[in-house]
Amino acid sequence: MGTTGKTRGFIVLSDLSKIGPYLTDLRARGIAVLAVSQPRGSVMVQRGLELLGTAGHPFSELADVALLDGGDLSGIVDQASRWTADYDITGVLVAAEVYVEAGQVISDLLGLPGPGMRAARVCRNKLLQRRYLAEWSPKSVLVSAPATTAGYDGPFPAAVKPLDRESSIGVRLVDNAAALAAIVEALAPGSRILVEERVRGREYNVDSIVLEGKPIVTLLTQKGTNENSTEFFVELVHTTPPANLDEREAGLIADAQHGVVDRLAFETGFAHAEYRLTDDGRVVLMEIAARAPGDACLPLYHLATGQAVEPVLIDAAMGHATGYPPAFRRRGRQVYFDHAPGTLLDVHAEGTGEVRPRWLADTTGIWPPLRPVDEHAPAKLHELFVLKKRGDRLLPITESSSRAVTAIFDAPLDVDIDAVEAEVRRAVTIETEPAR
Structure with missing residues (x-):
């Protein structure tokens, strides 16, 4: 009581x-x-x-x-x-x-305790992020429908981002002014989009647990999307800690994150941002949220450090002193599998030992906890989750909700995580019946 x-x-x-x-x-x-x-x-x-x-x-x-x-x-x-x-x-x-x-x-x-009114409001609006955080943001133009012209005079390809959707849902590339004009013309009256320069570079989740305005820890996760094979930006791979970043580069990204947190007057909570690091060393903010990340990002931190994040977030929300270890002991990765569009019939896994496909949408409806292993233990496949039901129609992966099957695994820091991923991908088959 x-x-x-x-x-x-x-x-x-x-x-x-x-x-x-x-x-x-x-x-x-x-x-x-x-x-x-x-x-x-x-x-x-x-x-x-x-x-x-x-x-x-x-x-x-x-x-x-x-x-x-x-x-x-x-x-x-x-x-x-x-x-x-x-x-x-x-x-x-x-x-x-x-x-x-x-x-x-x-x-x-x-x-x-909470993130604060400014942080909460700005983090919920892509346009406000671009204006409040202009120092770290790409050039962008707001376009409202109906419009006779997009008003964008920047380079192509350009990224188009609906303002009424979360994460990267609806985000896509356009290659030229004519394609952009076609998208604008197709918008429903009153719709608004951001059109901004396409920033190329390695992409990272950057997560800060903030207490009374001070980040007590900032953690980085390497991201992979389907942008190289499609016009979309759906997240398909998360790697914690990154396998493609040196200490100097990590410092540049963390410095940008701390500047953003300060500009937002972020008070207490989880600041989850996404940045790109360009070839010339520019750190560019893609977006920021005032809540914990989705997918398996928190479980990956648990596997990689040995300590769960959620109790720390609860402590912070209750105003208690708390902390989180900045050191990684293993490298974790989550992958989402591509699939052939059609009716989902089954998911097969061969050579995965005791790990079998876990049909969450058909059974428990809740992600089970993952258990860290010893830092020197061999590479381990922890879970293979199916997020759709048998008989569901699988669509091309154009947004997060299109993804159907995901695997979570980890390995010692000195093990090639890409080689582990290749083994996992070879082991998993998604069976669909093409639409007639």
């Missing part, structure tokens, strides 16, 4: 599939977990909704769940206020992009 005599509670705004580590840690602390999650969404979201209230499932340990859209600020704030009647709210944590602003408003209302 808290000092008020009420049960201690903690609000987590997250997709249900990724709430597991927070739920486990908070329940171990004797704190009730109050969840805000989406009422609709991907196959994984729908499976999670089906399992709410199921006896024996981790979701049964949730004290309460409110199914509210991220844009329903009034509904989310009202729900949080009603929870305060029964619970002494000790912290608020956002683990899904759509809830960043609502989470900050709740934190501010309840006098709890």
